[in-house]
Amino acid sequence: MKNLFNEDKPIYKQVREQIEDQIINKQLHPNDQAPSTNQLVSFYKINHATVSKGINQLIEEEILYKKRGIGMFVTEGSREKLLDKRRELFIEDYIVTLVQEANKLEITNEEILKFIKKVKGSEK
Template identity: 45%
Template sequence: MAGIINDKKPIFEQIKDWISDQIIDGTLGVHDRIPSTNEIVQFYKVNHLTVAKGVNQLVDEGVIYKKRGVGMFVAPDARRVLLASRKERFVAEYLRPMIEEAEKLGFTRQEIEGLIHDMEGNMDGE
């Protein structure tokens, strides 16, 4: 859980993203138990209601499910649900604004594709 608490996002969203990231990358699989709200509260020393808000949003989205008295677990369709949601968010938060700015600057589609290709090459060498 290290490294998720910062000032850029509300803590409940960071906890929600941390659990979601583990489901997306396969660290947590279908029907795996996720840490309890009490475990997260104790580890991060954050308010129980804050943790519960992030976890309950994942329950509402069908990503995790609760077994009363046992814990919370990854739902069967969790990864697909999360990927679909993250892709929509990526388009809205990154891709659409990037394309709008590129159009303002007069970039052609080919120039944008070239820049993306160049960036991929630079990232491979890191």
């Protein structure tokens, strides 16, 4: 199952992002039990320490919480917290670069919006 992972990013981050995606996509809701570390190790056939690193980050950021002896659960408000974080990353990773390149090419804000609307319209 290791081929499910991208070589450009550490596996623990990808495991973490997959759980985040399940929360964002409403596959996991507040107070739902998240997959256990052992389940993820077994499913992906990867090292326990790798999975634990990603899971522990989610616990530290209060996206997940542990119930001793029972498992890990999704925290109330975690989806909103993740959406805010991902929006900030979207701005940093995509919008800043887009605006910088548009400035170089002398593309106006109106043209950028037109291009975005065109691309978004083609998704439907």
